[in-house]
Amino acid sequence: MFKLICRWGLKLAGWKIRGPVPRYPKYLIIGAPHTSNWDFVLAIATKYSLGLKAKFLGKAELFRFPYGWFFRMLGGYPVDRSQSTNMVEQIVEIFRQKEEFAIGLAPEGTRKAVQKWKTGFYHIAAQAGIPIIMIGLDYANKELRIADEPFWPSGDIEKELPQIQAFFAPFRGKRPQGQKA
Incomplete structure (x- = not known):
């Protein structure tokens, strides 16, 4: 039922999802540009519309009372961004232990403008x-664009990060001033 509500909500708001639905037992989703709280709503609606069982990482503050139960129900894992933890290793271990697992992240790590993406997503996928x-979240065209092919990281982040970022270059966030130029 929630799947239908999400599909209907996206359609009513004029949004379209374009591209192939991921059908891998394990994968990592990155969505960008992340410039607004509405990005989360779109991500959750997309997740349920496509029938994805992906989890997501969110700042720990979201998981406090009174809303923590709601974000956990949607598949959230809290991340304490003030702590220097081995989050990459922890998530890699989850992928190793499970037969099926997917997680979504915003590579910027925040809605604010950043000069440099966080690279944990790349290291998780490579390891x-x-x-x-x-x-790609494209507010200008009300389109959620899934890349035609998944990106398989080789471990050469210096070479591959610019390739990944190039995919997102044409997309405009809700608040474009929050995007890296």
């Missing part, structure tokens, strides 16, 4: 040997 599914 776990899983594909990166790239989804």
Whole structure:
């Protein structure tokens, strides 16, 4: 039922999802540009519309009372961004232990403008040997664009990060001033 509500909500708001639905047992989704709280709503609606069982990482503050139960129900894992933890290793281990697992992240790590993306997503995918599914949020065209092919990282981040970022270059966030130029 929630799947139908999400599909209907996206359609009513004029949004379209374009591109192939991921059908891998394990994968990591990155969505960008992340410039607004509405990006989360779109991500959740897309997740349920496509029938994806992906989890997501969110700042720990979201998981406090009174809303923590709601974000956990949607598949959230809290991340304490003030702590220096081995989050990459923890998530890689989850991928190794599970037969099926997917997680979504915003590579910027925040809605604010950043000069440099966080690279944990890349290291997780490379170390776990899983594909990166790239989804561009394009508010200008009301389109969620899934890359035609998954990105399989080789471990050469210096070479590959610019290739990944190039996929997202044409997309405009809700608040374009929050995007890296």
